[in-house]
Amino acid sequence: MKRPVPPLSVLIVEDEALLAMDIEAMVEDCGHVVVGAAASLYDVEALADDLRPNLAFVDMQLAQGTNGLDVCRLIRLRWTDTFIVFVTANPRKVPDDYCGGHGIIPKPFSRNGLMAAMHYIEEGVCDPPPTSSSPSSFVASPAFAASWDS
């Protein structure tokens, strides 16, 4: 696969406005670009096809009774190269196969934790394998490491 070059384009799917704003700010602090924000599955459906984010942060419980797993499936269908990271207070609700996603950032996250995870993910996406050690704030799925060989 063709490796993206930083800055990464990032989609944030989070129904809590405060958290969405906060994650946006930290993503930008890390030098990346937020290209879209969605609060529900319907919002993700409404996004333009050519958005093609490199990375999506996806909350599990979303607005209008929708959930992160369905969003994950939709993203995989629409943008096959997008890396998907769940950001959730309930990591146990993510299935064993991560629904094809690449990892979990458990809530509550810290600024340092989220930014360390962001750096690690950037290395894994743009120039694998990552040289920094895996931060405790990020639980990678097997699919993440598997993507390094492709």
Next chain:
Amino acid sequence: MDERDDWRLTDDIKHEMGSGDPFAAAVRATRMPMVITDPAKSDNPIIFCNEAFQALSGYTRTEIIGRNCRFLQGPKTDRASVRRIGEAIDEGRDIAIDLLNYRKDGSTFWNALYLSPVRNAAGTIQFFFASQLDVTDRIETQTAIVEEKVGIEREVERRTVELQSALEAKTLLLHEVDHRVKNNLTMIGSLLRLQARTIGDPAISDKLEAMLERVDALATVHRRLYQSDDVTRFDVGAFTENLVSDVIGSSGRSEIDVISDIDRIVIPSKMAAPLGLVLNEVLTNAIKHAYAEERRGTLHVSAKRQEDGARITISDDGPGLSGGGPPAGGLGAALIRRLSQQAGATVQWADADPGAKVTLSFKAGDE
């Protein structure tokens, strides 16, 4: 008296007064209720009953003689037991069985019936002999015990179901509260971070940044506590490692190397927040002073169990206490002093040449 005469005796005992035969007299006089029936006659009627049987059943002899024994049965008599008696009679063998019988006045009694065929010399059944014993007390006691046992088992089952559903409700509630606490901590952190970004004055934004790190430390305490299976205990060793990687492994400070040696150190969960905050202050203070202005270095972190507790040391290779040391004044110093006191911990600062070494000593569990 030959055998033939033996059988003749039984002929005689149907006469109430008997003939002075000692066996017949004994049967008539015994306290054990007894009857004899004649299967040769239609419907196997009773041809003899003694006084004790009359007393037990409440019927007089004239009401008894000539009737089949089934007149003692009633609505609550067990049909299966009656069937078994019928089978024993048909097959000509004896049977012992407990049967619910009815007296003349309608009252019931438990009858320990023993029934046996009496054969003549040719082996043909000539009579059936039956003895009865009122065992109502024994049966009722047994029944009461069985009923009590069933009752207790049912009650235990009911209480178990209740307790299980109470536990499920409690677990659900705990998860809900945990979820909300996490969400609130995340939102508090987000609010502080968003505010910090809008402040131009570096002195104020530094203070806000420090406050944010404290909230983050608390969030990490909470996360670790609820990820574990036992919310009453807290592994402060794993927390320390977590905190160090969060604080140092973050943006910009990859030039600080960390060497850690961490034991599992279990403390009561109520000590988790104060001790976690103290560790956060010590750690952020070390980074701020020892590695100021992008200075490179190595931070040693060790968390070891001791005989009477545990010790966590954080050693930097910065300029030592002259350049940093225990923070005097300010909120950080106050937090370290008061919170370590609350957690029953002592904090020692020492020059380590190079750098400074901070040691936290406190009580901890055995494992």
